Amino acid sequence: MQELVGSIAAFLTTVAFVPQAYKVYKTNQTKDLSLFLFLIFSLGVFMWLIYGIMKEDSPIMIANSITLFLSLYILYKKISIDNSEKSI
């Protein structure tokens, strides 16, 4: 039962970032997003990925690889859009 709850939790906290990544992709609007949220969160998810590799735990590795990709995409868009708005 615990493993089921853990898997559902991992799945939800991973896919949760898909709608935000999609919204940023469609709107190119990132003003209200906190740069530090995605900077610190990406670093934290990267650490979870290292943790999963150390423990040879594939669910942790897979979930955090996906979340890292989504979080870094949003971070990249946030930085590039903010910079382009500054240069106008």
Place this chain on the structure above:
Amino acid sequence: MQELVGSIAAFLTTVAFVPQAYKVYKTNQTKDLSLFLFLIFSLGVFMWLIYGIMKEDSPIMIANSITLFLSLYILYKKISIDNSEKSI
């Protein structure tokens, strides 16, 4: 060593939400935030909290209680601000 990496990862993915909660508190701007990110993420973090309770693992319980509070705060502001803008 693994426990250290896991604790740093848990700490970072918890405190990451503080700057976003602060930004929402200060600016009252949530348009660019995805409602589904904070809805699904809150649900996922709640499941991690249940997981921590089942495993009697206090670091997991503490980290996810803090993250749940921050995520629900942002979700509440997102819903209330979006609704108030619709009623104008």
